[in-house]
Amino acid sequence: MTPNELLMWLSARKEGSWPQFRAAVENLGLDDLAGEGSEDASLPLHQRVRFNLERLGHVEFDTPESENGWRVVPPALALCQHGAAATAVLCGARSLPLLQRIEASVAGMTLERISLQDCPDVIRVQLGDPRSLEELARRAGLFLQLDTPEAILSRLPLISNLDQWPRCDLPAEGKEWDVEQLTIERKRMAWKSVTIQCANAPDADGLFRFTRFKTPEYFLRQEQETMKIPGQIGKYYVLFRRKRRVLRYSRQDLTLSVPALFRPPPLVERALILCSGMLPRLSDSFRRWRLTYQDIPEEIAGMAAEVLRQELL
Amino acid sequence: MTPLLIVLITAPAVYWIYRRGRKLDDASTRARPRGQSAVSDPARLPEFASRRDPGDSQRSDISDQRQQETAGRKDADPAQVAPQYSGEPSDAEANDAQSRARPPTEDETRSAEKVTVAVVADGLGAGASGELPLEDIEPQLQSPDHVTSKAIFPLPWSDSDGLSVEFVGNGQKLDGPPQGDGAQPDSPHALAIEAEPGEAGLLAAEAQAQDRPEANADRPLQRYRPPVQKPPRAPATRTRTGTSSRLSQTEAPLEILVHLTFDRSSFCTIGFLPRAVPDSSQDVQVRSGREVWQLLAQEDWFQDIQAENMGDRLRTGIELRGALSDQRGVRWLLKGREIYVLAAHPRAAGYVSAPRLLLGRTDVVLCVEELACEVESILAAAGCTGYRRIGDSVGVPRGWVGFRGVLPTNALALDPGTDSFYALKPAPDIDIALEDGVCVHNSAWLAGFPPRIKIYGQMNGIERVLIDGKMAARSSEDGSLIADGYDQIGEHSVYCEGLTRSRTYSIEAPPDSWDQWTAYRFASANICGPLVQLNAGAEASRPITVPMSNPVLVGAAPGEIFHCSTRNVGRWKGFVPFNVVWALPAHPLTSNKKTARVIQFADIPISISSDFGKRAANWCNAILDASRKGLRIESDFADAAMLWREYRTAARRLWRAQR
Numbered sequence: 001m002t003p004n005e006l007l008m009w010l011s012a013r014k015e016g017s018w019p020q021f022r023a024a025v026e027n028l029g030l031d032d033l034a035g036e037g038s039e040d041a042s043l044p045l046h047q048r049v050r051f052n053l054e055r056l057g058h059v060e061f062d063t064p065e066s067e068n069g070w071r072v073v074p075p076a077l078a079l080c081q082h083g084a085a086a087t088a089v090l091c092g093a094r095s096l097p098l099l100q101r102i103e104a105s106v107a108g109m110t111l112e113r114i115s116l117q118d119c120p121d122v123i124r125v126q127l128g129d130p131r132s133l134e135e136l137a138r139r140a141g142l143f144l145q146l147d148t149p150e151a152i153l154s155r156l157p158l159i160s161n162l163d164q165w166p167r168c169d170l171p172a173e174g175k176e177w178d179v180e181q182l183t184i185e186r187k188r189m190a191w192k193s194v195t196i197q198c199a200n201a202p203d204a205d206g207l208f209r210f211t212r213f214k215t216p217e218y219f220l221r222q223e224q225e226t227m228k229i230p231g232q233i234g235k236y237y238v239l240f241r242r243k244r245r246v247l248r249y250s251r252q253d254l255t256l257s258v259p260a261l262f263r264p265p266p267l268v269e270r271a272l273i274l275c276s277g278m279l280p281r282l283s284d285s286f287r288r289w290r291l292t293y294q295d296i297p298e299e300i301a302g303m304a305a306e307v308l309r310q311e312l313l
Numbered sequence: 314m315t316p317l318l319i320v321l322i323t324a325p326a327v328y329w330i331y332r333r334g335r336k337l338d339d340a341s342t343r344a345r346p347r348g349q350s351a352v353s354d355p356a357r358l359p360e361f362a363s364r365r366d367p368g369d370s371q372r373s374d375i376s377d378q379r380q381q382e383t384a385g386r387k388d389a390d391p392a393q394v395a396p397q398y399s400g401e402p403s404d405a406e407a408n409d410a411q412s413r414a415r416p417p418t419e420d421e422t423r424s425a426e427k428v429t430v431a432v433v434a435d436g437l438g439a440g441a442s443g444e445l446p447l448e449d450i451e452p453q454l455q456s457p458d459h460v461t462s463k464a465i466f467p468l469p470w471s472d473s474d475g476l477s478v479e480f481v482g483n484g485q486k487l488d489g490p491p492q493g494d495g496a497q498p499d500s501p502h503a504l505a506i507e508a509e510p511g512e513a514g515l516l517a518a519e520a521q522a523q524d525r526p527e528a529n530a531d532r533p534l535q536r537y538r539p540p541v542q543k544p545p546r547a548p549a550t551r552t553r554t555g556t557s558s559r560l561s562q563t564e565a566p567l568e569i570l571v572h573l574t575f576d577r578s579s580f581c582t583i584g585f586l587p588r589a590v591p592d593s594s595q596d597v598q599v600r601s602g603r604e605v606w607q608l609l610a611q612e613d614w615f616q617d618i619q620a621e622n623m624g625d626r627l628r629t630g631i632e633l634r635g636a637l638s639d640q641r642g643v644r645w646l647l648k649g650r651e652i653y654v655l656a657a658h659p660r661a662a663g664y665v666s667a668p669r670l671l672l673g674r675t676d677v678v679l680c681v682e683e684l685a686c687e688v689e690s691i692l693a694a695a696g697c698t699g700y701r702r703i704g705d706s707v708g709v710p711r712g713w714v715g716f717r718g719v720l721p722t723n724a725l726a727l728d729p730g731t732d733s734f735y736a737l738k739p740a741p742d743i744d745i746a747l748e749d750g751v752c753v754h755n756s757a758w759l760a761g762f763p764p765r766i767k768i769y770g771q772m773n774g775i776e777r778v779l780i781d782g783k784m785a786a787r788s789s790e791d792g793s794l795i796a797d798g799y800d801q802i803g804e805h806s807v808y809c810e811g812l813t814r815s816r817t818y819s820i821e822a823p824p825d826s827w828d829q830w831t832a833y834r835f836a837s838a839n840i841c842g843p844l845v846q847l848n849a850g851a852e853a854s855r856p857i858t859v860p861m862s863n864p865v866l867v868g869a870a871p872g873e874i875f876h877c878s879t880r881n882v883g884r885w886k887g888f889v890p891f892n893v894v895w896a897l898p899a900h901p902l903t904s905n906k907k908t909a910r911v912i913q914f915a916d917i918p919i920s921i922s923s924d925f926g927k928r929a930a931n932w933c934n935a936i937l938d939a940s941r942k943g944l945r946i947e948s949d950f951a952d953a954a955m956l957w958r959e960y961r962t963a964a965r966r967l968w969r970a971q972r
Contacts, residue, residue, distance in 0.1 A: 023612035057842035060832040073842030074827035095823035096761040150856040151845040155838040213607035299886030
């Protein structure tokens, strides 16, 4: 089974359990190799495929309606305006008849199919007039989302809003825990191993990662409070508090890059990816790995920076 | 009469023990840790041993004596503990037992099935019960003959102790102990004792296993043994009781398969695939000796695991133990062997261990280095050519050799008795395989992605292959079988005429529609994939882009004012909850008149309302300040200056009215 067939399989099943998904990925016959430098490098194949499907808006995992499982997103065209032109990326469920309908309906537009590693082909439509997209969506039976990156980013809470994250206690004991703290010293930002006692010290402050059986859990400690928080949001919150800027935008190349350690939270990343339909490029600059998102309009970069409480470099 | 029988039976047994001497001690030493981990009350051991099958006297007495020594109890009265049996063995079993009254061959002795010993008082579940390796319990409990039946029956004291005795053999459980031939000293019955599962016992056993991991680590595991070749016999007609079914579920170890994958550079990775627990999809923490793994559940198996020193593990086998969240114990077992055949599997990438080579199927063979020459000669006899020998330079464990691309074309006859190279000798059997494609579930494939139909085995007996009654032809691409309409939506059947072998599959159409649903909920909208569904009350509008020099946006109604957030970009983009008419500088009075300007976005006449609040005051101030500075108006609309004057007049009037 190829990643394209995997998406067909997911679309045919519509929803299922996490073990089912993992078993299906096992059947992909892909190499379990990931690029060095990325945090994905340490992830097994099924996690990398899962994140790619999630980032491209094909499948949602472990949401309230698909707890401990997955559910495929209805097929939709995600439009992103680039000045006068626009790009529409096909997201969600796929089937052969659906793809045939799309191909039959794109007269006058450019349909591209791009193969990527560990994820289904990117199918996108380049068009001059976004209004023609509505007709395409209607004919092919697709949902249509206009101004997708803006629509997503404008609805997300700022990462500095911590009210939504549950307060809890840190794991206090257990040999299997691998405990690390996010440290920021001058230009060096990295995870540093600490003892479980250090993490539980009354004056401990910052973001802690507790890993057991390759499954990390993140805890943010500040002002005597401990909360369980998604890792990426926790990292950007620490950056916000330390007033460190990591988002670099190039107006010339229309690229937004971040250190690989600071991959944006999932929905922010989805918004950035749907500007072009392409996954971020991993590049190495003096042994510092960076993720670069392509074709990002300046306004979108600004919106993402605002959500992440960052200022663009 | 009974004491006389005991004396007659005990005397040769004592002599036998004397002969075995040190070997017996070693064997019992190996078995002891396991016995300790399973027995919560060691004092009961001699008691249970003496209550076993009286006909199995030699085994019984030897084990009795050893256990009495262990427990320091030598006063057991056999007369008091004689079991109260009931039930008769079937004719088939009686005949079978008679036929095996002859002295056993070495192969037969070794082929006696594993003996389950799980003794617990006050509760011990399957997690703590276990199967002693044959070598471990020899000679105390090992039957000298084939185990041919399996019986489970209540003991008179089982109610009070929670114990029962189980006669094990050939996967059958009998209603009672064997009578007649089956009760002779060379009775082919092994003994198993089980207890009701209980949380306390499980926890104790788990804790014990964790405290002393070396107990499991040092204990040799069972060796895999190829099936014995013998003529078929009539199956036993005994029916199983509900109790026996439940017990067999708890005692039987789950399978562990060997999983081999090649990467792009042909480097291989070998792991173990523990079989998924039936009716459970939870992850399980397991232990084997000192190694601990978290088994991550998949559909058919757990995610594969890598062990330290895979070479030794493959040779000696591996046993995993864990407990489910409902405190049920669970055990996985891979018996050690020296030859593995690994075949492609429809539900897994790479290769998964299979019983034996199959004609026409390309497999991978792993064997220990000592057997490599013999293996190659057998592969040659099976018509395998063009395979590649691989070693530790490409990831094969040390001490092992791999053969990749093994494609047998000749069936080989098995040696009588046990054939050590059973796995390498393909049978002439026909197998209809449905491979690849997108299998949606069970035997249903997705339209557009049908299975590849292949037939493995000796094709001589096949007159023709029919798919849906039509003559099948070979595909020029991959040699799979196709026929007109074999990939169309509906039910299909493949039939090998001449051998009456058939298989069915179906092709299903993909869904035509998918419902919209909510994955993430936020204050003003829900998100699913790229789709943003606004909540009730949230205004739907298009985003607006303004230069960051004009971050104050005003609408047509007083109070419609919006301050763009500060971003270090040239243009601000976002959603504004009203139709923007003007974009004004943040501080018009201090701005540079040469560069600052008022930007018109829409040609909407002003709509005056009587409400006047703080927002309306801000609206008035923003317009009046920009007006006082006399900023230039940038607009694509006609009569922009006139519209701006109307807004300025209305703002001034409103401001004065509220003073």
